[in-house]
Amino acid sequence: MQTHWQRAWVVLACVGLPLVAACGGESVNNPDPRLIAGGGAGDGAIKGALHVYVIDGMSGAPITGAAVRVGDSADTAPLTGTTDSAGLASFKDGQLKGPQTVTATAATYAASTWVGANAANLTIPLESTQSPQPATAKAEGTIQGWDTRPAPAAGHLLLAYIGYSYVEPFDAPENTIPQGTQDFFGVTLPTNLCAKAVIGGTERKACNWKLNTRTGKQIHWAVVIDLDTKNTTDRNDDTITVVDYAFLLDQNLAANENKTGEVLVPVGSAGMTSATVALQTAPTGMTAVVGLPLIKMGDSGDIALAFTPFGSSTLTQPVPALTGVLASATYDFIAHAKADANTAFPQSTIWKRGVALGSTVDFGAWLPQPTSFSTTGGTYSFAPAAEASLHTVKFLQEGTSGATVAWNVGLLDGSTSFTLPALSPSPLPTGQLNLRVEALTVPSFDAEEFEIDTLRDAATRHSAGQLTFTR
Numbered sequence: 001m002q003t004h005w006q007r008a009w010v011v012l013a014c015v016g017l018p019l020v021a022a023c024g025g026e027s028v029n030n031p032d033p034r035l036i037a038g039g040g041a042g043d044g045a046i047k048g049a050l051h052v053y054v055i056d057g058m059s060g061a062p063i064t065g066a067a068v069r070v071g072d073s074a075d076t077a078p079l080t081g082t083t084d085s086a087g088l089a090s091f092k093d094g095q096l097k098g099p100q101t102v103t104a105t106a107a108t109y110a111a112s113t114w115v116g117a118n119a120a121n122l123t124i125p126l127e128s129t130q131s132p133q134p135a136t137a138k139a140e141g142t143i144q145g146w147d148t149r150p151a152p153a154a155g156h157l158l159l160a161y162i163g164y165s166y167v168e169p170f171d172a173p174e175n176t177i178p179q180g181t182q183d184f185f186g187v188t189l190p191t192n193l194c195a196k197a198v199i200g201g202t203e204r205k206a207c208n209w210k211l212n213t214r215t216g217k218q219i220h221w222a223v224v225i226d227l228d229t230k231n232t233t234d235r236n237d238d239t240i241t242v243v244d245y246a247f248l249l250d251q252n253l254a255a256n257e258n259k260t261g262e263v264l265v266p267v268g269s270a271g272m273t274s275a276t277v278a279l280q281t282a283p284t285g286m287t288a289v290v291g292l293p294l295i296k297m298g299d300s301g302d303i304a305l306a307f308t309p310f311g312s313s314t315l316t317q318p319v320p321a322l323t324g325v326l327a328s329a330t331y332d333f334i335a336h337a338k339a340d341a342n343t344a345f346p347q348s349t350i351w352k353r354g355v356a357l358g359s360t361v362d363f364g365a366w367l368p369q370p371t372s373f374s375t376t377g378g379t380y381s382f383a384p385a386a387e388a389s390l391h392t393v394k395f396l397q398e399g400t401s402g403a404t405v406a407w408n409v410g411l412l413d414g415s416t417s418f419t420l421p422a423l424s425p426s427p428l429p430t431g432q433l434n435l436r437v438e439a440l441t442v443p444s445f446d447a448e449e450f451e452i453d454t455l456r457d458a459a460t461r462h463s464a465g466q467l468t469f470t471r
Contacts, residue, residue, distance in 0.1 A: 033088055034121045035062070038453035041119035041412075045448060046100060049120055050091045054083050054104045057125035058132065058172070062087025066106035066126070070096070072115075073419040099413050103421050110405040111427035113420065116413020119448050127405050134174045135215045137253035139164075141262030143194055143222055143246050146207035151198050155231040158224070158243070160194035162209045162264070165219040165301030169456065174214040182206075194222070215255050217300045222246040222264050223307045242308055244268060245320045249300070265325075273321040275333075277310045278362040282337035283369065283463075285346050291363070293319050294332040302332075310335075322357070331355045335363040345369075345436070345466040351459060367461035370437040375469045381417035385439035385463050390447075390455075391416070394436040397429050406433070412447040430471050438464040 030049035036042060037060060054066040068089040071078025079096070081089035099118040105111045109126035143160055152158040166175045180191040185204045189195060194207035211220065224244040230237045246264035253259060275293060282289045291310030295303040308317040322329050333355050338347040346369035355361055370391065372383035384391055393409040407427050409418065420428070441461040 029120050030092070031120050033090060035087070036121065036123040036451055038451060039123045039125035040451035040454075041117060041122050041447070042449045042451075043119060043121040045098065045118050046120055047097055048092060048094055050096055050100065050102075051121050052081075052083075052089050052091075052102060052104065053087045053121075053123040054089070054106065055087055055123060055125050056109075057127045060125075063106050063109070063126060066104050066109075069103040069105075069421060069423070070100050071421070072101040073421045075101075075421075078421070101421065103423070105423065105427060111407040111423070112410070113407070114410045114412055115415050115418055116411065116447065118412070125452065127408060129404055129406075132173045134172075134177070135255040136177055137213050137215050137255065137257040137259070138210065139213055139220060139251070139253065139259045139262055140208070140210040141220075141248075141260070141264065142207045142209065143224075143264045144266060146194055146196070147205060149196065151196060151203045152226060154198060155229050156197075157227040157229065158196040159227055160207070160209075160222045160224045160246070161307065162192040162194070162211055162220065162222045163303075164211065164213040165221070165297055165303050167214065167216075167301055170302075170304070177212045177214060179212050180210060182210075213253060215253050215257075217250075217252050219297055219300050219303060220248045220251055220262060220264060221303055223305070224266070225307055240307065242318045245271070247320075247325050249297075249325055267320055267324060267326075271321050271324055271326075272318050273357055274316055275310075275319045275331075275357055276316045276360045277333065277335070278360050279310065279312060279315070279335060280363065280365060283346070283348055283366045285369070286337040286339055286348060288339070288341050289335070289337045291333060291335045293317075294334060295320065295326065296330045296332055298328075319357070331357060333361050333363070335366075337366060345464060348461070348463040350461050353457075353460075367439060367441055367463040369463040369465040370439055371465060373435055373437065373465065373467035375435060375467070375471075379417060379419050380435060382437045382465075384414075384416050387441060387461075388439035388463075389442045389445040390440045392438045392440070393418075394434075394438070395428055396434040396436060398432070398434065403434065428471060432468060432470050434466050434468050436464055436466045438462065 028048035029044045031043040033051040035053045052068050054063045064085050066083040068081045069078050079091050083089045099116040101115050102117045103113040104124045108130050110129055112124050112126055181188050182191045184195050184206055191210040194209055196205040226241040226243050228239045244266045246266040248262055248264045277291050293305045320326055333352040335350040338344055348366045350363045352361055368385050370382045370385050374381045391411045394405055395407040396403040396405050440459050442455050442459050
C-alpha cells in the first residue's frame with residue numbers, strides 16, 4: 001500500500017508530461033466534472049482523475065463542505081478532500097486507477113460508501129438524518145352528484161376516500177401528510193372522506209371534504225366504496241366493494257395555499273374496467289402478498305389504487321379505464337410480499353411497467369431475499385439474491401419516531417462482504433442496529449455508467465432482508 005508521499009513522488013515524477021499521458025505512457029481519463037442529476041456514475045473508467053459531487057438525496061442540491069474519502073478500509077493513506085460550493089471534490093493521482101471505494105459524509109446526513117466505483121465522474125446523494133417537513137397546502141370541495149347517490153343498504157356505508165397524487169419515491173415525506181378528523185353523526189372520520197349511511201331509519205350524508213396535501217402539480221381523486229360491516233363492530237369481517245372513481249386534474253398548489261370549491265367528477269360505470277393479475281407463491285419466509293395498480297400521470301404524480309388490492313384470492317378487481325380525463329395516463333402494477341401483515345422483512349417486490357389492460361398481468365417470479373447475514377469482527381457479509389443486478393446495504397438505528405439511517409453502502413462490484421472505512425467520529429452509533437441488505441434487478445445495468453433515477457424507473461424486482469445486531 002503506497003503512502004501519501006509515495007503517491008506524491010509518482011505525481012512529481014510525471015511533471016512535464018502532457019495531461020493525456022501518465023508515467024509509462026498510460027492514458028489519463030480526466031473529463032470535465034459533471035453533476036449527474038439524482039446521483040450516478042459516468043464518463044469512463046477511473047484513470048488518474050476522479051470528480052465526486054455530493055448532493056442532498058431529496059432536493060438534489062449540492063452539499064458544501066462534505067468530506068470525501070477515496071480508499072478502502074485498509075488504506076492507511078487514502079485520498080481525502082472537501083466539497084466546494086458546487087458540491088465538488090476532485091482528485092488527480094497517478095495511482096488512481098480502476099475500481100475504488102469512495103465515502104462521502106456531511107453533518108446531518110447519513111454516510112454513504114460506494115464499493116467498486118469505477119467512473120471518472122461520480123455524484124453521490126446523501127440521505128438526511130433530519131425529519132423532513134414538506135411544504136403543504138389545503139384543498140376542500142365535494143364530489144359531483146354525491147347527495148343523489150342511492151342510500152346504502154342496512155349495515156353498509158357508502159364512503160369516498162379523497163387523496164392526492166404521489167411523488168416518487170413513495171416513501172417521500174410528501175406522501176404521508178396527516179389528515180384531520182370530522183364528526184359524522186357521532187362517528188369520528190377523517191376529513192378527507194365523504195360518507196352516506198342509513199342511521200335509525202334516516203339517511204345521513206356529508207361530502208364537504210378537506211384534504212391536507214403537498215405542493216406543486218397534482219391530481220385530486222376519490223375512490224367510492226361500499227363498506228359492508230356485516231352489522232358487527234368487528235372490522236376484520238368487513239368487506240369492500242369499489243363503486244366508482246372521481247378525478248380533478250391539473251391542480252398546482254403553492255405552500256400554505258387553501259384552495260376551495262373543488263368538484264371531483266365521477267367516471268361512472270362507463271369509465272370503469274377490470275384488471276386481472278397472476279401471482280406466484282411468495283418466496284420462503286413471506287406469507288402476506290398484495291398487488292396494486294398505479295395510474296401514472298407524468299409530472300402530476302402517481303395515483304396508488306390502494307382500495308383495489310389484488311391477492312391470492314382476489315385476482316380480478318375494478319379499475320378506472322384510461323379514457324376521458326385519463327386518456328393520457330398509463331398503468332404500472334406492483335406486487336409486494338412480506339413476512340406477514342405486521343412484519344416488514346423479509347420482503348420482495350415486482351414492478352410491471354406500461355401495462356396495457358385487457359390481458360392478464362403476469363408478475364412472474366419473485367426475487368428471493370438476501371440471506372445468511374454476518375457482522376463478525378466488523379466485516380459485514382451476506383449471501384446474495386440470485387439474479388440480482390445490484391446489492392445495497394443500510395445501517396439503521398430504531399428510535400421513538402422510527403428508524404434513522406446511519407450509513408448507506410452501494411456494492412457496485414458484486415461484493416458480498418465488506419469492511420467500513422474507519423472514520424472519526426464514526427457515523428455508526430453504538431448499541432442495537434439493523435443491517436438491511438437490499439437486492440435490485442435492473443436489465444442492462446452498467447456499474448460504470450448509470451443514473452440512480454433511471455435505475456429506479458427501470459428496476460423490475462427488489463427484495464430485502466434484515467438482521468438486528470449490537471455494535
